[in-house]
Amino acid sequence: MADQQKVKSVPVLPWMRNPIDVSLFEECTLSLLPCLDPRLNEALQNMGISSLFPVQVAVWQETIGPGGFERDLCVNSPTGSGKTLAYALPIVQALSNRAVKCLRALIVLPTRDLALQVKEVFDKIAPAVGLSVGLAVGQSSIADEISQLIKRPKLEAGICYDPEDFSLDLRSSVDILVATPGRLMDHINSTEGFTLEHLCYLVVDETDRLLREAYQSWLPTVLQLTRFSDEGFFPCAHTFRPSLFGSLKTIRRSGVERGFKGKSYPRLVKMVLSATLTQDPSKLAQLDLHHPLLLTTGKMRYQLPGKLESYELVCESKLKPLYLVALLQNLGGEKCIVFTSSVESTHRLCTLLNFFHDLPFKVQEYSGLQRQAVRSKTLRRFREGEIQVLVSSDAMTRGMDVEGVRSIINYDMPMYIKTYIHRAGRTARAGQTGRCFTLLRKDEVKHFKKLLRKADNNSCAVYSVPSSSIESLRSIYTSALEKLKETVEMEASKKPKVGFKSSSRERT
Numbered sequence: 272m273a274d275q276q277k278v279k280s281v282p283v284l285p286w287m288r289n290p291i292d293v294s295l296f297e298e299c300t301l302s303l304l305p306c307l308d309p310r311l312n313e314a315l316q317n318m319g320i321s322s323l324f325p326v327q328v329a330v331w332q333e334t335i336g337p338g339g340f341e342r343d344l345c346v347n348s349p350t351g352s353g354k355t356l357a358y359a360l361p362i363v364q365a366l367s368n369r370a371v372k373c374l375r376a377l378i379v380l381p382t383r384d385l386a387l388q389v390k391e392v393f394d395k396i397a398p399a400v401g402l403s404v405g406l407a408v409g410q411s412s413i414a415d416e417i418s419q420l421i422k423r424p425k426l427e428a429g430i431c432y433d434p435e436d437f438s439l440d441l442r443s444s445v446d447i448l449v450a451t452p453g454r455l456m457d458h459i460n461s462t463e464g465f466t467l468e469h470l471c472y473l474v475v476d477e478t479d480r481l482l483r484e485a486y487q488s489w490l491p492t493v494l495q496l497t498r499f500s501d502e503g504f505f506p507c508a509h510t511f512r513p514s515l516f517g518s519l520k521t522i523r524r525s526g527v528e529r530g531f532k533g534k535s536y537p538r539l540v541k542m543v544l545s546a547t548l549t550q551d552p553s554k555l556a557q558l559d560l561h562h563p564l565l566l567t568t569g570k571m572r573y574q575l576p577g578k579l580e581s582y583e584l585v586c587e588s589k590l591k592p593l594y595l596v597a598l599l600q601n602l603g604g605e606k607c608i609v610f611t612s613s614v615e616s617t618h619r620l621c622t623l624l625n626f627f628h629d630l631p632f633k634v635q636e637y638s639g640l641q642r643q644a645v646r647s648k649t650l651r652r653f654r655e656g657e658i659q660v661l662v663s664s665d666a667m668t669r670g671m672d673v674e675g676v677r678s679i680i681n682y683d684m685p686m687y688i689k690t691y692i693h694r695a696g697r698t699a700r701a702g703q704t705g706r707c708f709t710l711l712r713k714d715e716v717k718h719f720k721k722l723l724r725k726a727d728n729n730s731c732a733v734y735s736v737p738s739s740s741i742e743s744l745r746s747i748y749t750s751a752l753e754k755l756k757e758t759v760e761m762e763a764s765k766k767p768k769v770g771f772k773s774s775s776r777e778r779t
């Protein structure tokens with residue numbers, strides 16, 4: 272009852288009460304999109320994109336034409352609806368006529384794999400208008416990253432330069448930076464020549480996830496560094512380290528006009544996006560939004576993709592692996608992600624599945640327990656179709672876009688509707704069809720139904736697996752279980768016995 276009241280209650284913040292409904296927008300062919308730079312039109316065509324999705328049209332209207340980035344945007348739009356291009360395209364177009372290269376747009380994402388994915392989108396459109404895109408995610412060493420982000424002047428041989436000399440003209444090599452919070456903070460704190468002084472656009476993608484954790488206070492730091500300082504009035508009174516960009520300066524003053532009172536001008540434009548945008552006033556307050564405008568899809572707060580079909584599969588707890596294998600066999604080796612509730616169960620389930628010999632598909636694990644390099648390699652192989660079944664913890668839940676994933680399986684029921692939405696959203700993307708199966712114990716059915724009621728498009732059919740399929744797998748299951756037990760014991764004996772144990776809840 273309390274939950275239902277929560278779903279129906281009106282948003283607390285007044286500006287959320289009259290949102291722009293994205294579902295009222297239609298796709299728009301590129302030739303009809305107002306003001307689109309012809310070079311970007313060509314770049315989009317090269318990507319195989321001939322029209323913009325509704326959320327992209329709605330954001331374009333509020334940014335380039337005719338909205339002019341006057342308000343900060345909060346976008347709550349389903350998974351796979353095209354939010355990445357919705358912010359990337361207007362930012363690239365807005366920066367396309369910049370005269371001097373400096374860091375003007377910052378995109379922050381919670382994970383490295385997501386950041387890499389978003390950078391790829393920018394890489395396909397930004398170079399068309401002469402913009403460069405950088406990455407700060409800790410994929411390479413900090414020194415390598417610095418050399419990609421900062422351009423050092425060519426110094427004359429034989430002359431000794433003072434490294435503390437601020438007149439040395441360090442410049443940004445990039446106009447747009449895609450970053451994770453940790454690495455961003457590393458550069459803010461210690462990379463010489465790295466400055467947010469000229470930043471015009473800040474995108475906080477997967478906002479609710481990013482606002483959940485402080486990540487070394489990255490958000491207050493970024494906001495602080497892009498606010499006005501007294502510098503504009505008293506050029507000598509530097510609050511922060513002086514600009515390393517020679518004569519190029521962006522001076523932010525304290526606005527005095529209506530709507531800008533007490534705010535910095537020129538201001539930092541913010542765009543925040545998620546498929547499950549938070550409505551929590553205290554979290555949103557951290558973003559210091561300027562006349563925020565909410566763009567949302569449909570009437571309900573949570574929306575599942577239009578072409579997603581949900582199925583429940585009720586089975587006994589100890590037979591779950593058998594039902595899973597039978598279901599995977601029914602899916603005939605198509606690309607599929609199996610979600611579990613923790614990194615440990617991801618590892619165990621994947622190990623167990625690999626003891627079912629002769630399965631007509633390749634199974635791999637993807638979780639926060641693995642090193643980044645291993646995860647990235649697995650992801651690449653999954654994208655390329657070398658692996659068909661990915662057993663994953665919630666590390667894969669948000670934002671990841673892998674072509675050809677037609678089915679999602681919740682091996683463990685998600686506890687929250689947000690988790691269901693993000694997991695299920697790895698399929699049925701970009702208007703495609705997809706299915707999400709959830710394996711349930713009898714005692715979970717009621718809770719699951721209640722959970723789904725919180726989202727639109729929530730009908731859920733029953734999926735059944737013939738008992739003959741289960742019976743035929745029993746003997747191999749018994750021997751697979753024995754092998755799993757041996758493996759688990761062996762792995763436990765190899766683990767170093769240290770006093771500190773990291774919590775599995777910290778890892779996804």
Ligand SMILES: Nc1ncnc2c1ncn2[C@@H]1O[C@H](COP(=O)(O)OP(=O)(O)OP(=O)(O)O)[C@@H](O)[C@H]1O
Pocket residue numbers: 319320321322323324327348349350351352353354355356545546669670671672696700701
């Ligand atoms: N206008 C378009 N035409 C065709 N395909 C598109 C278009 N825009 C985006 N796509 C494709 O749609 C897919 C989903 O886009 P994207 O990853 O931006 O979704 P999203 O809304 O950010 O999803 P999530 O909430 O899961 O992060 C991508 O494969 C992208 O290439």
